[in-house]
Amino acid sequence: xxxxxxxxxxxxxxxxxxxxxxxxxxxxxxxxxxxxxxxxxxxxxxxxxxxxxxxxxxxxxxxxxxxxxxxxxxxxxxxxxxxxxxxxxxxxxxxxxxxxxxxxxxxxxxxxxxxxxxxxxxxxxxxxxxxxxxxxxxxxxxxxxxxxxxxxxxxxxxxxxxxxxxxxxxxxxxx
Amino acid sequence: xxxxxxxxxxxxxxxxxxxxxxxxxxxxxxxxxxxxxxxxxxxxxxxxxxxxxxxxxxxxxxxxxxxxxxxxxxxxxxxxxxxxxxxxxxxxxxxxxxxxxxxxxxxxxxxxxxxxxxxxxxxxxxxxxxxxxxxxxxxxxxxxxxxxxxxxxxxxxxxxxxxxxxxxxxxxxxxxxxxxxxxxxxxxxxxxxxxxxxxxxxxxxx
Numbered sequence: 001x002x003x004x005x006x007x008x009x010x011x012x013x014x015x016x017x018x019x020x021x022x023x024x025x026x027x028x029x030x031x032x033x034x035x036x037x038x039x040x041x042x043x044x045x046x047x048x049x050x051x052x053x054x055x056x057x058x059x060x061x062x063x064x065x066x067x068x069x070x071x072x073x074x075x076x077x078x079x080x081x082x083x084x085x086x087x088x089x090x091x092x093x094x095x096x097x098x099x100x101x102x103x104x105x106x107x108x109x110x111x112x113x114x115x116x117x118x119x120x121x122x123x124x125x126x127x128x129x130x131x132x133x134x135x136x137x138x139x140x141x142x143x144x145x146x147x148x149x150x151x152x153x154x155x156x157x158x159x160x161x162x163x164x165x166x167x168x169x170x171x172x173x174x175x
Numbered sequence: 176x177x178x179x180x181x182x183x184x185x186x187x188x189x190x191x192x193x194x195x196x197x198x199x200x201x202x203x204x205x206x207x208x209x210x211x212x213x214x215x216x217x218x219x220x221x222x223x224x225x226x227x228x229x230x231x232x233x234x235x236x237x238x239x240x241x242x243x244x245x246x247x248x249x250x251x252x253x254x255x256x257x258x259x260x261x262x263x264x265x266x267x268x269x270x271x272x273x274x275x276x277x278x279x280x281x282x283x284x285x286x287x288x289x290x291x292x293x294x295x296x297x298x299x300x301x302x303x304x305x306x307x308x309x310x311x312x313x314x315x316x317x318x319x320x321x322x323x324x325x326x327x328x329x330x331x332x333x334x335x336x337x338x339x340x341x342x343x344x345x346x347x348x349x350x351x352x353x354x355x356x357x358x359x360x361x362x363x364x365x366x367x368x369x370x371x372x373x374x375x376x377x378x379x380x381x
Contacts, residue, residue: 050216102349109356118357122350129346130319136342137315154349161341164181165274169338172188 008153012103016046019056019069049107056111077102077108082120089124090131096151101152129158136162185341191334195279196232201246204237220264223278231283238288245291249276251281253294263309270310270330278334314339323350 003009021043029037032045040044047055047069057067075081084092094101105121108114122161128151135141135148136159151159187195197216203226210220219227226246228239235244250256250273262271274280281303314335324341328336359364 087381095253102353106352106356109353113357115357118353122353125346125349125353126319129321129342133315133318158342158345161181161345165185165338165341168188169334172192 008103009098010109012100013050014048015098015100015104017049017052017074017076018044018046018072019052020041020044020060021069022066023068025068049104053107053111074104074108076104077117085120085124089127090147091150092124093146093150093151094155097152099153102154117172128155132159133162135159137166139163139167181341184344185282186337188334188337191342192279193363195276196230196235196283198231198276198280199228200231200232200234200248200280201226202234202237202243203246204243206242206326231280235283245284245288247273247284247288247292248280250277251284251292251299253298253302256299256306260302260309261308263306263313267313268337270313272330273306273332275332276334278303308336319347321350321352325345327368332336 021039021041022039024041026038027036028039029035031039031047032043052069052071056071058067081097083091098104102121102125105117109118131147132151132155135145148159204223206221206223208218208221211218216230218229218233221227221229221243234243234245234355238245250259259271259273282297284292285296285299285303292299310331314331318339321343326347331340
């Protein structure tokens with residue numbers, strides 16, 4: 001699903017998620033800003049997703065079922081945001097929330113299968129993409145509108161592709 | 176790849192137009208010419224005032240030299256297109272059957288052989304424009320029904336599909352990826368419980 005050369009993929013992997021350590025680790029204090037010290041059990045801090053993913057999956061001891069860290073759900077998928085998406089998906093500012101929203105959701109859901117989030121996000125994508133298509137096919141609509149600024153990176157790409165194709169079609173019809 | 180990204184997955188309208196130039200049309204030559212064997216196609220021997228079908232690009236070259244007149248295809252007249260337009264209005268949920276290349280061929284013939292058409296070109300243009308617009312509105316409306324598994328494009332022509340393609344592909348791919356994330360987990364869970372049993376129903380909503 002991820003593409004080694006895709007910059008957005010790398011950026012999405014670097015997105016921070018809140019984590020809690022299940023054990024004391026010596027020497028990792030620099031993660032909290034205490035270089036040289038240990039990191040205590042139960043301390044909370046934000047780690048990039050690629051690191052958190054490995055630490056959360058690896059078992060501390062065999063058969064213990066405990067992993068190094070527990071990941072809490074990031075802000076982007078907490079109840080408040082999901083409710084906002086459910087009520088009016090078009091007015092949510094995805095770009096402010098997370099520039100690579102869909103990518104993170106994908107990664108999150110493939111780790112912790114959560115059909116509810118997937119359903120909500122798919123519904124949102126359907127509604128928002130329909131709106132994007134409207135904007136892309138009407139060149140005068142995009143000016144000074146907040147919706148265009150609230151698109152995440154994937155949606156921006158979609159908008160660009162659609163505008164481009166519509167533009168080509170219009171110019172072909174004209175000449 | 177050297178090709179710009181937007182040209183890799185999609186044809187441009189002018190490329191689609193180029194493809195449409197291979198369509199056969201009937202012409203009425205005004206002079207005699209021997210037959211020609213070309214690499215991709217054959218141009219039959221032409222005798223003055225004997226109908227012959229040739230590729231559209233040959234017809235347009237001959238037409239521009241005033242060496243033939245083009246018999247317009249049977250769908251390119253106001254009555255027929257008006258009929259199709261009414262059909263579009265009557266059936267809001269489907270597209271009427273128009274030729275696969277109707278936009279391209281009508282545009283080329285209107286631009287370069289308008290004196291051969293059976294109806295005045297401004298009337299044809301306006302009914303074609305009406306058709307295009309009503310179909311455009313319909314296909315936009317249809318995009319509300321996008322899902323991760325399939326899309327029905329019955330009756331749309333190549334150029335119209337081509338116009339939608341970048342948008343539809345990108346959205347459907349994303350939907351599929353999102354949909355797969357919850358499915359992948361189901362399959363993994365099932366494997367654990369059933370010891371590799373693979374009779375899951377991940378195609379339940381097709």
